[in-house]
Amino acid sequence: MPLLAADPESAAGTDGLRASLEAMAKASFSEKSALIAGIAGSGDDRARVILEALLDGNLQYRKEDLRPVYLDENEEGDFLVDALTGENLGAISSKRKVKKITINNQLRGELKLAIAGFKLSQADAGARAEAARSIINGPEPELLPLVADAIDVETEPDVRELLGYARASIIVANRIGDADQLIAALSLLGEATDRNVISLVSRFLLKDEEGNYLEKDPRLVEVAEASLNELKAKQSFYQILQNVFFGVSLGSVLLLTAVGLAITFGVMGVINMAHGEMIMIGAYTTYTVQLLMPNLIGASILVAVPMAFLASGAMGILIERLVIRHLYGRPLETLLATFGISLILQQLVRSIYSPLNRSVITPDWMSGSLAINGMFSLTYNRLYIVIFSLLVLLALMLLLKKTHFGLQMRAVTLNRSMASSMGIRTGWIDALTFGLGSGIAGVAGVALSQLTNVGPNLGQAYIIDSFMVVVFGGVGNLFGTLFAAMSLGIANKFAEPFAGAVLAKILILVFIILFIQKYPRGLFAIKGRFVED
């Protein structure tokens, strides 16, 4: 249901539109056609929304006074909204009191044309570019004069270029004009960057059963072939870019989930099997924050980040003080105890929130995608996660290098007993480190809640991957973790098209198992002399 962004102040101009719409309620199809043309030409800024609603079949009229309305519903039942002012006209007892304004196929075509015209004459250049792209994806012959007019008045060179491709697409798709026109259009399309153009161009290269081109004009085939090669080359280039982007975004997730693990393992030499559950706690914190502030979804994510850090961090410190503290020097026992804790936390969440997955609402500013061109776009949620994970890493580096706590932490990492004899309270450092590592896991949970559903097993899905990152990158070096996360993420995404998602994962695991043959302490192990036992 498109909700009207109308402001009720500007009543001027509404009247003409309202009169046309009221007239439309009882009009015949041919009369409607004239009314639509009138509305389209009225220059009223509400007209486009109205026409779109009419095209989608959402526009209704109230039988008693022919008032144009939208039918909407909430938990109390159906209610009406004035189509022009957005004013709530109150609940209705029966849907029979309203009637849809009907249209036929011819009207549908006219509506589409009118809407496309509106879109091409929008004030925002980005919106006009978007309209041009949508024409490339749906090159209908009726649009040609519209596009030609738009090119003449267009001032932005980028949009003009896109409109040129749109015109060429229409010409090529519908074989308008003579061979020379087609050749010009085909060769122009070689420079375009939209997926649909490839199928348009390759239509000229179809062959019959004997392998001869269906296209009789050899010049057209030649141009089409050249353009297609150009397009294919561009497509594979952008495919690689796309893979890199997906890989980097997966790598960022891995970085977020693994970096806390790397810190605790580096400082304390213990593997926290409950790390995945710290991620889960962060994700559930996000969910809870959204429940608490349902009207501020956009801001809730920003509130959730510190909340998740505190919740998971506090849980981490609690675990450290209650259990892990008593198990120092026994890394395998710590591993088992923390695994037990992870089971308890999972069941706890199941008991509190139910075992079903919960979905966290993605705020508006994180949904959608940034279209670089028709072949390459970056989804905002992934883009933000990449930025966010790098920010977290940066903050962590500053904490380690520039603060007193960081200094003490690094000292404990290098030589625990020496640090202790220099007066560092290693017990406190351990607790705070564990809290820090867990808190970062919680923050990772906030990021993950934007990518997947939140469930009790959320952490488990990522924990083994995080371990692999730590094993690969080595401990005690954040650059190692960054490098390992990014390379594993990218490798995974590049292996996927060849081997499938599951096999890619298996290959990565096998690679890691072989890798630690050569570097048993990871790629960026701390140099020094260590003696076990």
Add this chain to the structure above:
Amino acid sequence: MTTTKPVLLKLLEDPASRRFLAVLTALALIVPCLNLLVPEGSVFHVSTYTLTLLGKYLCYALLALSVDLIWGYCGILSLGHGAFFALGGYAMGMYLMRQIGERGVYGDPILPDFMVFLNWQELPWFWLGFDQFWFAMVMVILAPGILAFVFGWLAFRSRVTGVYLSIITQALTFALMLAFFRNEMGFGGNNGLTDFKDLLGFDLQSDATRNSLFFISALALGLAYLLCQWLTRSKFGRVLVAVRDAESRTRFMGYRVEYYKLFVFVVSAVLAGIAGALYVPQVGIINPGEFSPINSIEIIVWVAIGGRGTLYGAVIGAFIVNYAKTYFTAAFPDLWLFLLGGLFVVSTLYLPKGIIGLSRRLVPALSGTGKQAVKEAGQ
């Protein structure tokens, strides 16, 4: 055979072993009698359900024994032993699958149902030979054995120890789980192998077969116990303990630590595979879920609760924890994970030597607690 006899007698000199084997023998003989001979209405009757359940526990006990051999005596904490168990199980499952023949839903004489369903025309090469029982039995030993050999050789040679080793064993079983979930692998994908009909011509649903399988499981457990006992009591076993307690020192004294570890790791994997092979005909299904990391890590808690480094402790732990699991997942499903998680924490914090260690500490004179535990679990 003449050379093993004195060894056997020597093993039986240990009172704890004698008691353990006596309880096991009693269990193996009495339970089938109670199932077959005592009429159904009697209080002493053991239902076929209970018999199968106990048979399952025996397989788990054998699995726990194999883990105790490497963890308790050599310090190798494998979080992927479920993989060897599952491989043994799959080898048995493939034999049982081939035995179904034309009785499958699609009635194909050669291809198992799921392959017909996937439109496969012929049997993949790795399914060849599994219609022969002896071949399947060889594979029950070879499949986990070879995997353990290759994996162990790579890992121990480059001195991957401690938590690193634990993590990559977990990665191993995780990778295998993902692989077996794929339909293209040819192991039945998600659903695994099931709908078995008979084993060597004996109907799997009949009480006689079930009792025999129960008895064989008990026998296998007993023999494996003797083998482990023999291994750990020998000079070889002392070196293992030395590796556990101070690996570098043992190496400096001239022992090739990696070979010791590799050998015991392979033996343990084979025992786990045998346990899996006995498990599958009794429960009637094997699917990729057996590879899941949580299954493998649960084995560790059986051993930890029972008491690592005692062998019979692992068996007791397997019985107690699994009995608790059967009881709680039916009666209080929500409580089970709290309890299991709590067991991990409590056993590592307060019971480093498990129930065996606790009983020894509380009642130094009485070391028969273990036997009672087995009886309790068996009821």
